[in-house]
Amino acid sequence: MENITSYLILLILNLFFQNTTSQTVRDSISSYKIVAFDTEKIPIGDINSDKRIDTAYIKIPKFLNEEDWGDCKNGTCEISIAFSCGFPTINIGNAVAATVENIGDIDNDGTSEIIVVPSWIIGCWGQIRFLTLKNNEWKEFGRAKRNICREESYLNSIKKIRGNKIKVIEEVWIDGDVVEKTKIISIK
Ligand SMILES: [Ca+2]
Ligand SMILES: [Ca+2]
Numbered sequence: 001m002e003n004i005t006s007y008l009i010l011l012i013l014n015l016f017f018q019n020t021t022s023q024t025v026r027d028s029i030s031s032y033k034i035v036a037f038d039t040e041k042i043p044i045g046d047i048n049s050d051k052r053i054d055t056a057y058i059k060i061p062k063f064l065n066e067e068d069w070g071d072c073k074n075g076t077c078e079i080s081i082a083f084s085c086g087f088p089t090i091n092i093g094n095a096v097a098a099t100v101e102n103i104g105d106i107d108n109d110g111t112s113e114i115i116v117v118p119s120w121i122i123g124c125w126g127q128i129r130f131l132t133l134k135n136n137e138w139k140e141f142g143r144a145k146r147n148i149c150r151e152e153s154y155l156n157s158i159k160k161i162r163g164n165k166i167k168v169i170e171e172v173w174i175d176g177d178v179v180e181k182t183k184i185i186s187i188k
Helices: 002-020 023-030
Strands: 037-045 053-060 078-083 090-093 097-106 113-119 125-135 137-147 159-160 165-174 177-186
Touching: 037 125, 053 097, 078 097, 090 113, 097 159, 125 165, 137 177
Parallel strands: 137 165
Antiparallel strands: 037 053, 053 078, 078 090, 097 113, 113 125, 125 137, 159 165, 165 177
16 A cells, blocks of 8 residues: 555656656656665466476566655666566566466466566556466467456456467446456467
């Protein structure tokens, strides 16, 4: 909750400064450096089938001064996700936080597919990104729109079906209402 409050304050200050300060001031602010990172540890089950539970380490950018505001390092907010089992690190831009979950081995190749749900400073509408590891590289094989503010697992909306496919419940805006739609995504 504390983080969310900080993010909201930062966003409001950001909008204020964008509208009121000159380019020179903005440039000097964006040259601030990050002094620390937060790393979040998320247990994600056994993703590489070695019978050991694996952990995802999500590195989140921090600002120079929590009481003030500033951009992320080099003006780019980016998160990275590393894995205890040595799988390649995933880097995602335009994000300040993320959720990672193991959705099981959809294509039965011995490696679990995962989802990553990046989030920004504010806003509840986001996307679930579906990733599979092929030749030691993460490949995105689909996305689904969701309200990302609910504090619940996304696994309830994802189901493995036959033929290397998953069924996911997407949430979309239609004429001002949130409508749930079923989407089928396959690993090619
Ligand atoms: Ca493992
Ligand atoms: Ca797999």
